[in-house]
Amino acid sequence: MQYIRHAKGALTVTASTAACHTLMSAGYTWARDGRATDEHTMFSGAFEFLLTTAASWALMPLLLWAGMRVMGETGNSVLVLVGGLVWAGLSGYYIDDIDFAGGHIPILAVAAYVLLGTVLAGVGPGRRK
Numbered sequence: 001m002q003y004i005r006h007a008k009g010a011l012t013v014t015a016s017t018a019a020c021h022t023l024m025s026a027g028y029t030w031a032r033d034g035r036a037t038d039e040h041t042m043f044s045g046a047f048e049f050l051l052t053t054a055a056s057w058a059l060m061p062l063l064l065w066a067g068m069r070v071m072g073e074t075g076n077s078v079l080v081l082v083g084g085l086v087w088a089g090l091s092g093y094y095i096d097d098i099d100f101a102g103g104h105i106p107i108l109a110v111a112a113y114v115l116l117g118t119v120l121a122g123v124g125p126g127r128r129k
Helices: 002-037 046-070 077-093 095-099 107-121
Strands: none
Touching: 002 046, 002 077, 002 095, 002 107, 046 077, 077 095, 077 107
């Protein structure tokens, strides 16, 4: 029943993407607020910006792994590794879009990421029943 594993992967990737995107949006708002309060410092908000980006990139593979494990799926190394790397690339590419107030990653890019994650969820040894 490989389609069940794909459905679990789609759910996990969608929830993980929403969580990481929300983290980035809130963190970049925090960084913008830091810049607004300390206008005369050259690197004001840079710490918050870097911390938010690093947290999102580290959190995505962890959420992918934990989500699949909670749903009873094992052998998720391909999803975790490739999904984490692709998230870092995707969010890094659209980082300027997310950094604007009310900004976000384009929906087609997010949909393509979720579709890729759904496919990757079926790759790997997994648990056979």
